[in-house]
Amino acid sequence: MKFSIYRYDPDQDAKPWMQDYELPDDRIEPGMMLLDALLLVKAQDQSLSFRRSCQEGVCGSDGMNINGRNGLACITPLSGLKTPIEIRPLPGLPVIRDLVVDLEPFYRQYRTAKPWLINDEPCPEVERRQSPQQREQLDGLYECILCACCSTSCPSFWWNPDKFLGPAALLQSWRFLADSRDQATEERLNSLEGPFRLFRCHTIMNCVDVCPKGLNPTRAIGRIKELMVKRSL
Amino acid sequence: MSRAAQGLRAWLMQRFTAVYLAVYLLTTLALITSRGPFTYAEWRSWLAGPWMSVSTTLFALALLLHVWVGIRDVLIDYMHAVWLRLLFMAATALVLLVSLLWVIRALALAAVGTG
Ligand code: SF4
Ligand code: SF4
Numbered sequence: 001m002k003f004s005i006y007r008y009d010p011d012q013d014a015k016p017w018m019q020d021y022e023l024p025d026d027r028i029e030p031g032m033m034l035l036d037a038l039l040l041v042k043a044q045d046q047s048l049s050f051r052r053s054c055q056e057g058v059c060g061s062d063g064m065n066i067n068g069r070n071g072l073a074c075i076t077p078l079s080g081l082k083t084p085i086e087i088r089p090l091p092g093l094p095v096i097r098d099l100v101v102d103l104e105p106f107y108r109q110y111r112t113a114k115p116w117l118i119n120d121e122p123c124p125e126v127e128r129r130q131s132p133q134q135r136e137q138l139d140g141l142y143e144c145i146l147c148a149c150c151s152t153s154c155p156s157f158w159w160n161p162d163k164f165l166g167p168a169a170l171l172q173s174w175r176f177l178a179d180s181r182d183q184a185t186e187e188r189l190n191s192l193e194g195p196f197r198l199f200r201c202h203t204i205m206n207c208v209d210v211c212p213k214g215l216n217p218t219r220a221i222g223r224i225k226e227l228m229v230k231r232s233l
Numbered sequence: 234m235s236r237a238a239q240g241l242r243a244w245l246m247q248r249f250t251a252v253y254l255a256v257y258l259l260t261t262l263a264l265i266t267s268r269g270p271f272t273y274a275e276w277r278s279w280l281a282g283p284w285m286s287v288s289t290t291l292f293a294l295a296l297l298l299h300v301w302v303g304i305r306d307v308l309i310d311y312m313h314a315v316w317l318r319l320l321f322m323a324a325t326a327l328v329l330l331v332s333l334l335w336v337i338r339a340l341a342l343a344a345v346g347t348g
């Protein structure tokens with residue numbers, strides 16, 4: 001099985017290049033995931049760098065661009081991929097080395113979304129309770145593993161990563177706006193106003209297309225806009 | 234311009250103008266196909282009627298506002314040097330304003346011509 005993998009070491013290479021690798025077919029087992037193959041490639045060439053941890057689609061560390069599409073290598077079956085499999089780092093972020101990108105611009109926008117409960121009431125003696133219906137509002141939002149596949153496939157995020165929050169951070173904005181225990185609705189909506197943070201989204205829906213957890217940031221963004229409209233009436 | 238006008242209001246304006254543009258285009262198209270073919274004089278007096286002249290002026294206004302939000306979006310997306318962006322936005326605004334005046338003048342002339 002053939003691979004073509006993006007290589008770049010800023011200390012040594014003038015510019016990025018693609019390296020071809022080949023794994024003997026008898027090493028490929030049925031049901032193998034791309035990450036398993038990458039680990040075999042790395043056994044051939046220790047200098048190849050990429051992130052991975054859980055190997056089961058939970059930690060979000062092995063997001064990469066696989067045959068032109070962002071995804072998690074650990075849950076991408078080899079059998080569905082056209083060869084040679086072309087692997088590049090997540091687009092739009094600075095490359096630290098090979099498939100390892102600098103996620104700081106992504107995390108900075110996540111921080112801007114204030115992804116924590118804001119509630120100034122005195123702590124109750126028991127936990128802050130939610131009805132099952134209120135809890136349901138968070139389904140499809142809290143499951144995000146921050147793999148960055150969505151934001152780095154969003155053209156609006158490519159052009160303005162420093163000003164547009166991007167789908168992942170906006171999904172989290174809505175996650176806290178939708179939380180019955182959060183009291184900072186006004187403040188959160190105010191911070192999303194203006195042409196950049198929210199309104200750079202043009203509903204291109206690349207984010208929905210790639211999310212490995214099947215989440216829908218575009219819908220969350222729509223709900224935020226809806227809430228803004230309601231508030232302004 | 235307030236921050237609200239730059240985000241939510243621009244987005245809403247884009248939606249509302251889009252709806253009006255679609256409705257106007259479909260109805261006028263239906264009217265033209267059901268009533269036409271027109272002679273030049275018929276066409277002119279039809280356009281000069283109160284319904285057509287008001288809705289067409291509104292159409293021109295909606296179209297220009299829609300174009301304004303669209304071009305502004307493209308400029309904000311791709312043109313990152315602020316002074317250059319402002320320059321292009323000002324130029325766009327000027328062209329759109331002149332176009333609006335031109336439309337109003339054309340409709341007024343049609344009205345006068347048939348009066
Ligand atoms: S929304 Fe999906 S693609 Fe985006 S960071 Fe979360 S899990 Fe990853
Ligand atoms: S829907 Fe919005 S956030 Fe998602 S990819 Fe498109 S522009 Fe980006």
Ligand code: FES
Nearest residue numbers: 053055059060074
């Ligand atoms: S290694 Fe954890 S998500 Fe792929």
